[in-house]
Amino acid sequence: MSSLATRVLVVDDEPAIRRLLRGSLARAGHEVIEAADARAALAALAIDKPDLVLLDLGLPDRDGLELIPLVKATGAALLIVSARDATDEKVAALDLGADDYVTKPFDTDEVHARIRVALRTRLNRVAEEPVVQVGAVTVDLAARRVLRDGVEVHLTPKEYGFLAQLCRHPGRVVSHAALLRAVWGAAHEHDVEYLRVAVRGVRRKLEDGDVEASMIRNEPGVGYRLITA
Secondary structure, eight states: OOTTSOEEEEEOSOHHHHHHHHHHHHHTTOEEEEESSHHHHHHHHHHHOOSEEEEOSBOSSSBGGGGHHHHHHTTOEEEEEESOOOHHHHHHHHHHTOSEEEESSOOHHHHHHHHHHHHHHHHHHHHTOOEEEETTEEEETTTTEEEETTEEOOOOHHHHHHHHHHHTSTTSEEEHHHHHHHHTOGGGTTOHHHHHHHHHHHHHHHSOSOGGGOSEEEETTTEEEEOOO
């Protein structure tokens, strides 16, 4: 398998669907990873870092809708492949950030066409992502890398997602609700404590403990701002 092959994660609890998609995707030159439930999917997202995810919503351990913000926070393209064909389900998935939605039973040629579109969109989006420099910290949004004094720093997916949202709007206040929707999903847009945990983690890993000189400014009751100067 070429190291340049697109890596696709197939998340579906039906072995027959996974076999069908694995064979079809492999013939098209993709590298395929499989997950039968949400737990395995989250592990694969963290370890294998797929370029695109095909996600079934009817998983045995968690509603697939809950995974959409987690997938999108990694930067992967996301195509829903589900038997749920109700309009409200499709709207909910797309509103949460899915790139496209295909209902089962599906035609593999159509799936491949939609994959091509989703990957092109992802490449265009990545090409537009900036590199943000704040003091000794460099955030490369296209490569999803964070460095401090030239040394790569590991952030959790939520910490990175939070920091990336601020980096996309440097110097501007990003509201609590907007941050929570983008990183944790719409169901958690009032769980401000999640943000406090993320801020503590980012500051601990990227700063020296001086809150007054922090690159992240808390705007009480409103949101957070990235200080770039």
